[in-house]
Amino acid sequence: MVQRILNDPDNIVDEMISGFLKTHKDIVEATENNRVIKAKNIPKDKVGIITGGGSGHKPAFIGYVGKNMCDAVAVGEVFSSPTAMAFLDAAKAVDQKKGVACLYGNYSGDNMNVKMAIKMAIKQGITIKSVIANDDVASAPKNQREKRRGVAGEILMWKIGGAKAAQGGNLDEVIAAAQKAIDSTRSVGIGLSPCTLPAAGHPNFEIKPGMMEMGIGHHGEPGMEICSLKTAKEIAEKMINIVIPDYPFKEQDEVVVLVSGLGATPVMELYVLYNEIEKLIKTKNIIIYKAYVGNYFTSLEMKGATLTIMKLDQELKKLIDMPAYTMGLKQK
Amino acid sequence: MVQRILNDPDNIVDEMISGFLKTHKDIVEATENNRVIKAKNIPKDKVGIITGGGSGHKPAFIGYVGKNMCDAVAVGEVFSSPTAMAFLDAAKAVDQKKGVACLYGNYSGDNMNVKMAIKMAIKQGITIKSVIANDDVASAPKNQREKRRGVAGEILMWKIGGAKAAQGGNLDEVIAAAQKAIDSTRSVGIGLSPCTLPAAGHPNFEIKPGMMEMGIGHHGEPGMEICSLKTAKEIAEKMINIVIPDYPFKEQDEVVVLVSGLGATPVMELYVLYNEIEKLIKTKNIIIYKAYVGNYFTSLEMKGATLTIMKLDQELKKLIDMPAYTMGLKQK
Amino acid sequence: MNVFENKKGKIILLKMVKTIQENKVYLGDLDGLIGDGDHGMNMNKGFSLFEKRYCKNDFSFTDGLKNLGMLLMNEIGGSMGPIYGTVFIGMAEAGENLETISLEDFSKILEAGYNGLMEIVEARAGDKTLVDTLFPTLKSLKTDVVLGVDFVVALDKMKAAAKQGSESTKDMVARYGRSSRLGERSRGVLDTGSVSCYLILAAMADGIKEILKEL
Amino acid sequence: MNVFENKKGKIILLKMVKTIQENKVYLGDLDGLIGDGDHGMNMNKGFSLFEKRYCKNDFSFTDGLKNLGMLLMNEIGGSMGPIYGTVFIGMAEAGENLETISLEDFSKILEAGYNGLMEIVEARAGDKTLVDTLFPTLKSLKTDVVLGVDFVVALDKMKAAAKQGSESTKDMVARYGRSSRLGERSRGVLDTGSVSCYLILAAMADGIKEILKEL
C-alpha cells in the first residue's frame, strides 16, 4: 500500500496538469494538446524555448515555464518521455517563425521522440534545433559524455537559453548559449531512499537503511557505488570530488551552484549539505557567484540530493542574472 | 538508522542557518544573535514584523523573511520554540520606534517565550504587540478557538501583516490586519506517514500503511481520526467538510486557498489534491481569488498535506496581491 | 492451411494485449532492477487503451497493428511509443494490402518492422535491448521460409527463438537505454524490453496458430 | 545532620544532569506518544550544555540552579526553557543568601520556584502537566516541615510523592500544552513533563541526601 494522495494512478498526470493550470493561471495556460502547457503572454518575435520530459520531477518540467525560461513544455507519463506529437505541438504552440530551441535531457525515449518531432516539424515548416543536457557525471565516463544523463543542470540550461531568447538572440545564438551552459555544467546525485511509481505498489529499488547510493539517477537509476551513509561533510566531499575534477573547475573560476533535493529530504538538510559544499568550494578558491538550494528537480519522494556546478563566463553571468518568473524559479 | 544528510543532529539548526544565509545573501542577513535572521534593506520607518518558531518546517519560518513579509525571525530547535531572548533580539533588530508586530503560532512554548520577550522589551522601551495564529480547526472545538494551533494559515497572516506594514500602516493597523487575516482563516491537515526528529533514531509516531490521520498537527500531533487511506477526491471532501463549515465560508465569498505539502508528499500529488479541492469549492459557489500549492509549511519528511482557506474582504485582497520576495514566497 | 486471413487477425492483437496486461507487474519489476520501473505500466497503459478504444469492433491483423502502433507513438511516448510504434506501423504498412498472409509474408512483415526500428535506434543484437529478441526471431522465420517449414512449426520455432533471444540478454552488459549507464552492474538481469518483446511475439505466434487451427 | 551546606550543592546538579542524560530517549519517546517527541532531546541539550559549561568548576546549589535556569531560559527555548528556567531561577533567588539549607529552607525554596511557575502557566494540578509532579512534591515537603520530620525521611517521602504525582498523570486528560488537543486520546499515557520533573526532583533529593550523609 503506497501512502499517496491520488485517485487513479493512470490519471495522475492529467489531474496534476489540471491542478497546476488552475493554480498558476498568471503564468501558464493550456493548449489544444492536453499534454502541452505554454507560458502566458509570450513576448513577440522571439525564439521559442521548449522542453519536455517525464512527470514526477516537480518543479521540472512544467514548473519552469514562464518569463525568460521555457515557453512550452511537453508532459510525459511518470518517468516516461512525452510523445513525439507532444514535442511537436509544444513547438507549434510557441513558433513565431524565429525557430524553436528544444532543450531537453539525454534519455533514449526523449531522444527518439524529439528526433521524430523534429522530422515532423520540418514537414510543417517549423525549424527545431535541440540541445541535449548531459550533465550527470556519474552516468558515463568522460570519454563517453554523449551517453551521460541530463539532470538538474537542465534547469541552468533552460535559464540560460530562455534568457538568451528573451534578449532577442536568434535560434543559433540561443542554441549556442544553451549548449555552452550545459557544456559548462556538471552534476552528481546521491540517493538515501527509493521512490515508488504511483502505479506500482512498491519501491522501485532498494536502499538499505544506513546505506546510500552515490551517482544515482533521478529516476532511481542505480549509481556508481553503494556505500555506508556518511555525514553531510563527507557526502559533500564525495560529491565535490566527482564534480569538480570532471569539468574541471579551477581556481578563480566563477560558478553557479545548485543543490536540489530529490523530493523527500527535508529542505533543512539541503542547507546543511550546501553549507559543507560551500566550504569545500571556497577551499579550492573557486568563487560561488550564485547559489540555488531547494527542491528544484525531484524524483517523486526519493530521499537524496543532487549537486550541480556551472562555470560562468561574461555572457552566462548576464544570462543567469536575468529575472525569471516561473513556478519553480522566481528571480528578480 | 535514519536516512538523513547531516553532521551532528545537535548542530543541525545552526548549520542550516549558515547554509541558508549563504544561499540567500540577496534576501537575508545574520544578526548578533545567531538564532535571529533579518531581512536585508528593510524600508525605513515602518512597523517591524517578526515571527519565530521551531525548525523543521522549511520554508517556515526563515523562508518568509524578506520584502513585504517578515523582517526578522527567531529560530528554535527542531519542533521547539525559540528562546524569549531570540524573540526579543528579533524585535530589537527591526524596531524603528514604530513598534513591532510579533505574528506567531499558538504553541505553549512560543506563547511563554513571546510573553517573556514582550515583558523584557517593555523594559527596553520597545513596543511589541502580537497576533497568535490559531487556524487549525482540528485542534480544538470552535468554542475553544483560543486553544487551536497555528499552522499554514500563519503564512497568510505574515503576508497580510507584512503587506500592511509595507503600506505604512501603524502598529495597531498592522496588528488589526494580521488579526483579521487569521480570524478569517481555517486549516486542516492530514498525515500519511510520520516524521523522525533528527536527534531521535526512529519515527515520532506511526501511521500504518493503508491508513491516514485526519486533523494531524504539523509536528505530527495526533489528529481527530485515524481512517483508511482515501482517494484524493475523498480526502478533499473530508478536508473541505472540516474547514468550510467552521468559519463558515459561504456562497460568493472570495477566498485564498493554500495547499501545502508536509514535506515528503510529491508536489505532483498536491496538484492532484488541489484539483479536487477546487472543484468542491466551486460547487459551493465560493470564489477562489488566489491559490498557493506547494511545500509552504512542512513537517520534516512527513507525508501529508494541509488545506488552508482565508476569506477576503477589500483590504485583504489588496494586501494579498502585494508583491513579496522571500525564499518561500515570491510574488509579482 | 499455410496462410491465414488478414481480416481474422483481431484475435492476435487480443492475445498481445492480454499478455502485456498479465505481465504488467513483472515487466515493471524487471525495469526497476536496472531501469526506472515504468515499463510494465506504460506498456499496459498503451495496450489497454488500444483494447478499450478499438476492440469493440472487428479489425484485421494489419489494421490492428497500425492502430496500436499509432496509439503507442502518439499517446504513450516513453521509449516504447517510438520503438513499438515504429515496429508495429512498419509491419502494418508492409502487410496492409494482403488478404492472406503466408509464412513468407509474415516473415517479410516482421522484417519491415525490424528495419523500421533499425532506422531509429542504434542498438544492435548484443546490446541488451529488445533487439536481442527481435533479431533472432526474425532470423528463425527467415530460415524457415527458405527451408519451407510448415507455418505452425515455424511459429513454434519463432517463439523458442524469441524466448532464447530474450534470455540471452541476461548475461549481456547494457549499451543503450537507461541501464546502459550501469556497465557491469547491468549484467545478470534480463532486459525488460527484450522480455516484453518476447511476450508480444509469442502472443502473435499463438494468435496466428489459433487462426490457422480454426480452418 | 538536618542542614546541608549550600556551597556543597554541585553534586545535586550533577545528579540532575545525569538523570536527564540517562532518560533522554525515554522522555522523547513518551513525548512522541501524545506530543511532538522533542522533550528528551531538548532537556538533554540544555542539561548537557550546562554540564559542559559550568561543571569544570565548583558551585553552590543555588548558583547551579541559577545558571542552569538562565541557560534553559536563554538558550534552549521550547516550553522547557521558560518553565524549568522559571522554576530553577525562582528557587535560586529564594535560597541564594543561605549558607546552610534546612528542610524548611528547602521547602521554601521549592515553593518559590513553584510560585514563579504559577505566574507563567495556567495549568494547575489535574491538567496533566509537570504541575502534577511539582504540586504534590511541594505539599509533601510542607507537611513534613510542619510535622518536624527528619530531612532525609522527608526527602524520601518527597521522592515518593513526586513519583506518584507523575504517575497520576496517566489517567488524566491533558488540558494544557501540545497534547491538550487530543482530549480523550491523551488518557492512558504519562505526561512527559511530569516524568522529567519527577526525575529532576528525585535527583535533587538523592543529591541532598548524599551531602547530608557525608557529614
Ligand SMILES: Nc1ncnc2c1ncn2[C@@H]1O[C@H](COP(=O)(O)OP(=O)(O)O)[C@@H](O)[C@H]1O
Ligand atoms: N536506445 C534504445 N535502443 C533500443 N532499445 C531501447 C533503447 N532504449 C530503451 N530500449 C528498450 O526499452 C526498454 C525500456 O523501456 P521503458 O522502460 O518503457 O522505457 P524507459 O527506459 O524510457 O523508461 C529497455 O529494456 C530496452 O529494451
Ligand SMILES: Nc1ncnc2c1ncn2[C@@H]1O[C@H](COP(=O)(O)OP(=O)(O)O)[C@@H](O)[C@H]1O
Ligand atoms: N502550558 C503549559 N503549562 C504547563 N506545562 C506545560 C505547558 N505546555 C507544556 N507543558 C509541559 O511541557 C511538556 C512538554 O515539553 P516539551 O516537549 O519540551 O515542549 P513542547 O510541548 O513545546 O514540545 C509537557 O509534557 C507538559 O508537562
Ligand SMILES: [Mg+2]
Ligand atoms: Mg521511463
Ligand SMILES: [Mg+2]
Ligand atoms: Mg516541541
Ligand SMILES: [Mg+2]
Ligand atoms: Mg523504464
Ligand SMILES: [Mg+2]
Ligand atoms: Mg515536545
